[in-house]
Amino acid sequence: MPARSSVHRHTVQVRDIPLEVFEAGGGPPVLFLHGLTGAAASLDTIQVLSEGYHVFAPSHPGYGESARPAAVDAIDDVAYIYLDLIEQIAAEHGPVAVVGCSIGAWIAAEVAIRSQVWISSLVLSTPLGVKVGGPLELDVLDMYAVTPKVVREAMYADPDFGIVDFSSMSDEQLQVHFRNLEATALYGWKPYLHNPKLLGHLPRITTRTLIVQGDSDGFISPALPAAYRDAIAGSTLETILHAGHEPEREQPQAFGSLVADFVSRVSVLQNS
Amino acid sequence: MQTWYFNEAAYPYLPDESTYDSIRVSLPNGLYDPKIGAALWDRYLDEWVVADELGLNVMVNEHHATATCMNPAAPLISGILARITKNARIVLLGNPIANRPDPVRVAEEMALVDNLSHGRLEVGFVRSVPYEVLPSNASPVGMAERMWEAHDLIKKAWTTTDGPFSWEGKYFQFRSVNIWPRPFQQPHPPIWMSSRSVSGAAEIGERGYVCATFLGGHKGAKVVYDSYKARREELGLSAPAPDRFAYAGLVYTGDTEESGREGAEKLLWYMRANKVPIQFKNPPGYASVGANIGAVKSSGPGNLIPENTSLDSLIEQGIVFAGNPDQVYEQIKRFNDRVGGIGHFLLMGQSGFLEHDETVVGLQNYAKHVQPRLAELELSTVG
Numbered sequence: 001m002p003a004r005s006s007v008h009r010h011t012v013q014v015r016d017i018p019l020e021v022f023e024a025g026g027g028p029p030v031l032f033l034h035g036l037t038g039a040a041a042s043l044d045t046i047q048v049l050s051e052g053y054h055v056f057a058p059s060h061p062g063y064g065e066s067a068r069p070a071a072v073d074a075i076d077d078v079a080y081i082y083l084d085l086i087e088q089i090a091a092e093h094g095p096v097a098v099v100g101c102s103i104g105a106w107i108a109a110e111v112a113i114r115s116q117v118w119i120s121s122l123v124l125s126t127p128l129g130v131k132v133g134g135p136l137e138l139d140v141l142d143m144y145a146v147t148p149k150v151v152r153e154a155m156y157a158d159p160d161f162g163i164v165d166f167s168s169m170s171d172e173q174l175q176v177h178f179r180n181l182e183a184t185a186l187y188g189w190k191p192y193l194h195n196p197k198l199l200g201h202l203p204r205i206t207t208r209t210l211i212v213q214g215d216s217d218g219f220i221s222p223a224l225p226a227a228y229r230d231a232i233a234g235s236t237l238e239t240i241l242h243a244g245h246e247p248e249r250e251q252p253q254a255f256g257s258l259v260a261d262f263v264s265r266v267s268v269l270q271n272s
Numbered sequence: 273m274q275t276w277y278f279n280e281a282a283y284p285y286l287p288d289e290s291t292y293d294s295i296r297v298s299l300p301n302g303l304y305d306p307k308i309g310a311a312l313w314d315r316y317l318d319e320w321v322v323a324d325e326l327g328l329n330v331m332v333n334e335h336h337a338t339a340t341c342m343n344p345a346a347p348l349i350s351g352i353l354a355r356i357t358k359n360a361r362i363v364l365l366g367n368p369i370a371n372r373p374d375p376v377r378v379a380e381e382m383a384l385v386d387n388l389s390h391g392r393l394e395v396g397f398v399r400s401v402p403y404e405v406l407p408s409n410a411s412p413v414g415m416a417e418r419m420w421e422a423h424d425l426i427k428k429a430w431t432t433t434d435g436p437f438s439w440e441g442k443y444f445q446f447r448s449v450n451i452w453p454r455p456f457q458q459p460h461p462p463i464w465m466s467s468r469s470v471s472g473a474a475e476i477g478e479r480g481y482v483c484a485t486f487l488g489g490h491k492g493a494k495v496v497y498d499s500y501k502a503r504r505e506e507l508g509l510s511a512p513a514p515d516r517f518a519y520a521g522l523v524y525t526g527d528t529e530e531s532g533r534e535g536a537e538k539l540l541w542y543m544r545a546n547k548v549p550i551q552f553k554n555p556p557g558y559a560s561v562g563a564n565i566g567a568v569k570s571s572g573p574g575n576l577i578p579e580n581t582s583l584d585s586l587i588e589q590g591i592v593f594a595g596n597p598d599q600v601y602e603q604i605k606r607f608n609d610r611v612g613g614i615g616h617f618l619l620m621g622q623s624g625f626l627e628h629d630e631t632v633v634g635l636q637n638y639a640k641h642v643q644p645r646l647a648e649l650e651l652s653t654v655g
Contacts, residue, residue: 073414144405144406144551144555144556145297145298145406145551146551147549147550147551148550148551166568171565174564174565174568175561175565178556178561178564178565179561181556181557182413182556182557182561184556185411185412185413185555185556185557186411186413186414186557189409189411189412189413190409190411
């Protein structure tokens with residue numbers, strides 16, 4: 001097994017937008033699209049994936065240290081930016097496996113319904129983005145209406161995992177933390193963390209797709225990953241144990257192995 | 273200095289605070305008894321009429337999903353006041369136009385009330401407090417920008433007299449905007465805005481509107497007014513007269529010092545009945561990233577209500593004005609001197625369990641013994 005490589009943080013221009021990108025490893029390219037807590041919180045996952053892949057993990061516009069021009073204020077704007085980034089990566093490294101988590105999975109789905117030309121396989125972990133319940137059924141916990149403790153308990157198998165200790169954070173880390181919260185509110189306030197039209201477009205996805213859920217995810221309804229599985233032909237749904245809404249952070253090894261196995265199996269199928 | 277009597281129309285008959293999580297946003301309205309509430313409304317409207325009869329102006333505001341304010345529709349109450357008051361000017365402070373989905377409707381409501389009152393309306397626009405974003409489902413991100421676009425559209429609707437126009441903005445799109453009636457006052461009613469921040473006050477200063485600030489004490493108010501003045505100076509605009517500045521404080525004027533302080537103690541319900549959990553106080557994006565970092569490093573998320581709510585401390589800070597008429601006058605005069613002069617004093621003279629008779633006595637003492645001296649104070653300030 002190759003040694004874990006170090007993660008290199010740098011800035012990539014997509015159009016004129018400077019995006020912070022964490023890059024690691026070598027081999028076939030993987031685009032890792034982070035969840036609600038940002039790319040910097042997923043370094044363990046990025047490292048695990050980098051054991052067999054060349055991982056590119058951008059901070060979404062407005063998150064981390066990525067810029068967000070005023071005109072970028074909705075998830076579809078982010079999807080179009082990532083279509084360009086995928087083309088940039090593919091031009092040099094070939095087709096890209098896209099791995100999205102939570103809001104990153106929503107973005108990945110929005111990317112894939114628009115174009116899958118440069119996408120080799122797709123992993124959607126604890127995906128936000130679709131609405132399946134009725135008007136009085138929340139598919140996603142309203143994190144703006146409950147205490148941070150309730151959010152943590154819903155989001156993690158181990159609620160302590162989600163404790164944010166401001167006193168130990170640098171100014172830069174605090175800035176990233178509050179930028180992440182603001183960006184999520186911007187993209188997800190209304191409709192709450194979904195696009196009412198996305199579910200109807202998901203059947204456009206023909207790329208091999210793996211859906212992932214955490215066995216202890218109290219943040220989203222199990223109906224969401226199930227809806228993705230049902231809408232995307234040939235997709236499979238796997239469950240990671242002892243993980244809530246962020247299996248990639250709570251169980252990075254299990255998550256990384258699951259994703260790596262899937263991406264390599266798809267690659268074998270495509271090359272045979 | 274003019275005085276505007278303000279009553280936030282609270283519903284104070286709540287169970288012990290330990291039995292609920294929040295007085296705002298999530299407090300079940302099953303705790304509201306419609307019979308009690310309707311009677312309170314009769315009473316509160318009567319008190320605005322008393323203020324009018326005493327020669328004071330009146331002010332109304334609105335909040336949503338809260339027992340601290342039973343008025344979720346200030347334009348409606350303003351319309352009633354337009355008919356049941358005779359002489360008072362009426363300021364609605366304010367319309368939460370960053371949260372309201374239809375600015376044209378706001379322009380229509382205000383124009384209508386201006387007509388109903390024969391031109392006695394003054395129109396406030398506010399960004400509104402953080403607790404309002406959940407009940408309105410208005411995104412806390414980009415509120416200021418949204419507020420200013422709504423403001424621009426409302427002003428355009430008020431002042432366009434030659435038929436319809438279309439508005440295709442970032443946040444609002446309307447075709448055939450052509451409001452009937454148009455405002456009674458021409459070109460439009462006076463505009464007020466409220467702010468607690470340096471940046472907000474500077475933007476109000478640029479436009480020369482009345483800038484109001486609430487319960488920030490003399491220190492907080494001075495920062496706001498100074499920012500307004502500085503921006504005007506920076507832009508080469510005229511120095512603002514005191515009538516560009518308004519301040520809201522809790523006020524009780526007793527016959528004696530003792531009765532004044534007793535009345536004020538009852539008003540402090542407003543400060544003390546304010547149990548609100550963190551998620552309602554600071555929704556992401558409401559405060560800037562820099563302000564959030566600053567708050568983490570100082571005392572935690574910014575509180576709209578001061579920590580020390582002892583009466584003496586609140587009087588010293590210029591948040592409460594209480595005592596006998598001489599004392600109340602001296603306290604307001606001291607505030608006025610400390611902040612550099614204001615033209616409008618927003619008298620919050622009812623709150624919590626302060627009964628009707630007590631409210632009226634406080635208003636009478638103020639109108640008879642304090643207001644005349646404040647009117648002179650303005651003359652001397654202007655010089």
